[in-house]
Amino acid sequence: MDKEQGRAILKRLELKITPKRLEIMSCLGNESLYLSADEVWQRIKIRIASIGLPTVYRILDELAAAGVVTRIFLADRKQYYFLCANQEHHHHHFVCESCRRVEDLEQCVLGEDALETVQRSGGQITSHILQINGICGACSGPQQEALCTTA
Numbered sequence: 339m340d341k342e343q344g345r346a347i348l349k350r351l352e353l354k355i356t357p358k359r360l361e362i363m364s365c366l367g368n369e370s371l372y373l374s375a376d377e378v379w380q381r382i383k384i385r386i387a388s389i390g391l392p393t394v395y396r397i398l399d400e401l402a403a404a405g406v407v408t409r410i411f412l413a414d415r416k417q418y419y420f421l422c423a424n425q426e427h428h429h430h431h432f433v434c435e436s437c438r439r440v441e442d443l444e445q446c447v448l449g450e451d452a453l454e455t456v457q458r459s460g461g462q463i464t465s466h467i468l469q470i471n472g473i474c475g476a477c478s479g480p481q482q483e484a485l486c487t488t489a
């Protein structure tokens with residue numbers, strides 16, 4: 339993701355375009371992996387010497403609240419962030435816990451029964467979070483390939 343794409347996203351969401359926001363977005367967007375705030379900071383402080391870790395946290399949280407950046411939840415309970423190139427459509431992610439790659443899942447799996455349960459009690463769903471964790475095909479390694487070729 340280059341700065342122009344970052345600018346376009348911020349503009350569409352009517353968020354203020356600042357050099358720090360753009361730097362963080364292009365950092366996350368270029369990796370195609372999820373990163374912690376600390377890892378983002380390590381990468382961008384070379385270019386923006388004046389930026390501190392608390393600022394990186396604050397901007398990541400702002401971008402997450404606006405829906406630009408996705409929070410990634412893992413068993414270690416550290417906060418991770420991912421910037422998906424697909425900003426237009428509602429979708430969910432498959433997250434590899436080994437190589438940190440994130441794949442888009444086209445299907446939303448929010449079932450009718452969930453909607454009905456909430457509606458029956460007079461409530462309404464305002465948002466939902468789904469993230470599937472696992473080990474991707476590439477990380478599952480040659481074992482899997484061997485199985486495929488012998489089958």
Ligand SMILES: [Zn+2]
Pocket residue numbers: 434435436437438439473474475476477478
């Ligand atoms: Zn992987």
Ligand SMILES: [Zn+2]
Pocket residue numbers: 422423424429430431441442443
């Ligand atoms: Zn995505």
Ligand SMILES: [Zn+2]
Pocket residue numbers: 428429430446447448466468
């Ligand atoms: Zn969904």
